[in-house]
Amino acid sequence: MSYSADVVIIGAGISGCSIAYNLAIKGIRNVIVIDRSYIASGATGRCGAGVRMQWGTKMNCLLAKESIEFYEKANEILEYDRDVTFYQGGYLLLATTEKEISQFKENVKLQNSLGIPSKMVSLKEAKDIVPHLNTDILLGAAFCQKDGFLDPFLTTDAYYKAAKRLGVKFLTYTEVKDIIVNNNKIERVVTDKGDIWTDKVVNAAGGYSKNICDMVGIDIPVYSDRHQILVTEPIEHVQGPMVMSFSMNLYCQQNPKGPFIMGRGDDNEPRDLRITSSWKFLEDMAKTIKNVLPPVANLRVVRQWAGLYNMTPDKQPIYGKVDEVDGLYLAIGYSGHGFMFGPLTGIIIAEMISDAKPTVDVSLLGLNRFKEGNLILEPSVV
Amino acid sequence: MRIENHPILDFGNRKTIRFYFEGKEIEGLEGDTIASALHANGVKVLGESLFKHRPRGFYCAIGNCSSCLMKVNGKSNVKTCVTMLEEGDKVEIQKDKGGLE
Numbered sequence: 001m002s003y004s005a006d007v008v009i010i011g012a013g014i015s016g017c018s019i020a021y022n023l024a025i026k027g028i029r030n031v032i033v034i035d036r037s038y039i040a041s042g043a044t045g046r047c048g049a050g051v052r053m054q055w056g057t058k059m060n061c062l063l064a065k066e067s068i069e070f071y072e073k074a075n076e077i078l079e080y081d082r083d084v085t086f087y088q089g090g091y092l093l094l095a096t097t098e099k100e101i102s103q104f105k106e107n108v109k110l111q112n113s114l115g116i117p118s119k120m121v122s123l124k125e126a127k128d129i130v131p132h133l134n135t136d137i138l139l140g141a142a143f144c145q146k147d148g149f150l151d152p153f154l155t156t157d158a159y160y161k162a163a164k165r166l167g168v169k170f171l172t173y174t175e176v177k178d179i180i181v182n183n184n185k186i187e188r189v190v191t192d193k194g195d196i197w198t199d200k201v202v203n204a205a206g207g208y209s210k211n212i213c214d215m216v217g218i219d220i221p222v223y224s225d226r227h228q229i230l231v232t233e234p235i236e237h238v239q240g241p242m243v244m245s246f247s248m249n250l251y252c253q254q255n256p257k258g259p260f261i262m263g264r265g266d267d268n269e270p271r272d273l274r275i276t277s278s279w280k281f282l283e284d285m286a287k288t289i290k291n292v293l294p295p296v297a298n299l300r301v302v303r304q305w306a307g308l309y310n311m312t313p314d315k316q317p318i319y320g321k322v323d324e325v326d327g328l329y330l331a332i333g334y335s336g337h338g339f340m341f342g343p344l345t346g347i348i349i350a351e352m353i354s355d356a357k358p359t360v361d362v363s364l365l366g367l368n369r370f371k372e373g374n375l376i377l378e379p380s381v382v
Numbered sequence: 383m384r385i386e387n388h389p390i391l392d393f394g395n396r397k398t399i400r401f402y403f404e405g406k407e408i409e410g411l412e413g414d415t416i417a418s419a420l421h422a423n424g425v426k427v428l429g430e431s432l433f434k435h436r437p438r439g440f441y442c443a444i445g446n447c448s449s450c451l452m453k454v455n456g457k458s459n460v461k462t463c464v465t466m467l468e469e470g471d472k473v474e475i476q477k478d479k480g481g482l483e
């Protein structure tokens with residue numbers, strides 16, 4: 001089969017589907033989204049399902065805030081026939097060191113200046129918010145009620161269905177084998193189901209973003225990091241917020257339907273794109289959760305899985321064009337928070353492709369920042 | 383509801399264990415699981431399905447299916463089919479998903 005398209009998007013996760021939808025509402029409808037597996041099969045469907053505005057850099061705060069405000073109205077805007085199950089139980093960020101306390105204070109100041117309603121809370125207030133929290137090991141915490149939980153599969157499905165209604169084509173179980181560039185311009189995308197002629201390609205390949213850039217000879221400073229998650233048996237709803245600690249490398253949230261989801265990564269692992277599950281994760285996580293949320297440790301584990309964080313040196317995404325190849329757009333490197341930035345990713349990339357005025361200025365997040373050494377490190381990533 | 387005479391197995395004389403089901407005192411035998419003791423007493427409904435609240439009973443009997451989850455001595459989600467019966471156990475039907483104990 002041979003196709004032609006105005007834009008080819010590689011990756012049908014939240015970013016790819018959101019970009020496709022936003023292109024379609026701008027009238028660019030001859031769009032093909034390719035995924036080597038099913039919709040949301042990669043990092044999106046494997047993520048911890050949390051969304052938060054409590055970030056440590058201005059760009060991340062803005063991207064998250066705008067995206068969460070979209071998610072609040074996602075069912076209506078995307079005319080979804082189901083429910084993306086957005087639940088704003090908040091995020092409780094735990095501080096175990098003085099350094100973290102001062103970092104959180106700085107973050108809260110930045111967040112408040114951008115209109116994000118986060119605040120520092122005392123240990124007593126933290127205990128009121130999460131009664132089974134072990135506050136003996138803590139010095140303080142930060143909280144934002146607007147943060148919360150959102151179903152990644154349903155949310156991506158909402159974008160997918162909306163884009164499809166507007167004429168976007170989706171080729172699932174289709175693998176990109178090569179991207180042919182001629183005179184620094186994109187000519188076509190070679191897949192295992194045939195070629196797609198196009199002059200614009202969006203790399204939204206998540207954990208495999210580097211593999212796609214390798215096809216056009218662009219070396220990007222990203223790597224993919226395996227993160228693992230386990231889920232417990234369901235119980236009645238007892239924990240509102242996501243409980244998160246950077247120093248203890250933990251996030252733990254109760255899905256509104258009952259099960260607890262908890263996860264983390266391990267810096268010492270080989271960076272080889274593996275997404276298998278390990279015993280070590282179960283053991284380590286059990287010890288941590290016993291320490292932080294003791295009664296949760298009594299719940300049975302139902303299953304575990306893994307996914308890839310696509311990490312950049314400053315833990316902020318890479319958005320936009322590249323100098324070397326005309327027609328290539330990057331929407332990659334979310335460093336573990338691509339799902340929560342999904343709505344804005346779609347808007348921004350669609351605006352770049354259609355040369356519209358940007359909703360949020362993301363010029364600081366281009367690939368060139370690494371060459372120029374213009375990095376602002378995000379301190380708040382698990 | 384018990385097999386008294388078995389062609390091969392000899393059950394012998396087993397000690398009686400008293401326990402409570404929904405507040406009512408009943409008896410099981412030494413070596414019973416909670417679910418087998420309830421079954422011997424004619425109790426077929428051990429719980430309810432989570433969403434449609436249909437009756438759920440003794441099913442896999444090996445701790446896999448979650449059909450026998452009950453509240454035992456205040457602790458919810460106990461797999462009664464693989465939990466040995468003990469003297470004075472307070473066993474209750476659990477109508478919700480249970481909590482953190």
